[in-house]
Amino acid sequence: MNSLLFDSDDLSLTEDFLSQAYARLHIGHSGSSGIRTRMRRGIMPSVTVDELDFNYEMSYAVTPLGRLSLCTVHEGTVADNTFHGVTDTYGPGDIAVLAPPDLPYSGRIRSTRYNVTMLDTHLLNQVADPGQSGAPVRLTSHRPHSPAAAGQLKRFIVHLRDHVLSDPALCEEPLVVSAGSQMLAAGILAAFPHSTRTDAAAQDRNDAHSLTLRRAIAHIDDHAEEPITVADIAAAAHVTIRALQYAFRRHLDTTPTAHLRGVRLAHAHRELRSADPGTGATVTGIAARWGFHQPSRFAAAYRAVYGVLPSHTLRT
Structure with missing residues (x-):
């Protein structure tokens, strides 16, 4: 239900x-x-x-x-x-x-x-770095720190209500649920003051080396079909979330979450190429299976990478 x-x-x-x-x-x-x-x-x-x-x-x-x-x-x-x-x-x-x-x-x-x-x-801890204490992330004010951040969070809650929770099929897709939950947690942390550290720890910068990146990418490649979090990827790379973010920014000029989306987009591309529309396969269904619950955004991201709309790949 x-x-x-x-x-x-x-x-x-x-x-x-x-x-x-x-x-x-x-x-x-x-x-x-x-x-x-x-x-x-x-x-x-x-x-x-x-x-x-x-x-x-x-x-x-x-x-x-x-x-x-x-x-x-x-x-x-x-x-x-x-x-x-x-x-x-x-x-x-x-x-x-x-x-x-x-x-x-x-x-x-x-x-x-x-x-x-x-x-x-626990969702807050999946997207934020609690620091060396490892204490659970907590909000330090009951009001948002700015009207702009509050507005963005409210818009995402409306989107979650109207475009994910209103669709029983989407709520059955583990990657959609995982992505929606993490985005909500990230939106809350962006809107409210909280206890996670914001300083650039020297150890995190030291840990943001190429081995960290290789470990993280290997974990993403091996588990892209699972509802993994940034915290899971950092644990697999044996570093903090902050060090993981530094590594991706330093070596690839991107974020762990963006890289994970790219890997899942590639999986969706391969599935679209091999799918038979005659069996009932749809772009929407394949996109949702790989965590993309907004068809228009999926189509735009797909076209930016592959030069055609996903519906074209499915038909051909």
Whole structure:
């Protein structure tokens, strides 16, 4: 199952449902008439994207979710959201962290339509370098550091909701799920201040030699069909994520992720050449199998490398 729907005017049922969908919680409301709660959830491993609509005012108190939870307000107000001494109010256009994964939080919903995007925190460690301590990556502010970064993250969440989670076939493709999860984590780290180091460690620069690159490329070549992460590639090369990034930039003027996409594009090219359209093979299906979930972007990248559209290769 990759979706979940809820629509009710019963406050007790709503409380039970939300407790199961998130964590144990209590909601309060002064009356019981005229209320309606709607929720639509898109699901893939380690990530959920919810659209919620409350046409009434209510209070909430939630136990720790154990996951990173972002709130994007479309209409109305999420008022006095409070955790560990931090209290803030969010209105239309705002995106913020409701609470750190290990802390309870509370607040009030005022006739609000909003999005809640939740992800397992280990995803942040798959795309960021925690430094020598190896401590889990954590966000150090509940608000984004700039409107531009916040806008980019919101656009990606909408894309994930509308073009990946809405398509059951795409949600069954491991490489699409892996790429979408990693892009979401990277977008969060780009938008919010966090605990990963940003200094250029001397050891990382020393480790960014050709042997590191060869080890990394060999691992990518051997595992391109698997949902590997930048952290996996760095571990295979016996270096930090930062050293891996330095190695690719220094020797190939690219990134590990871009190189991995190029290898997968080559695999898709070979599959398109050998596929028989008469058996039902499609460009969209082959592209998705290799982690490309946007047909237009796949076609553009393919044409830039091979000089023709992927549909031409499939036909010939």
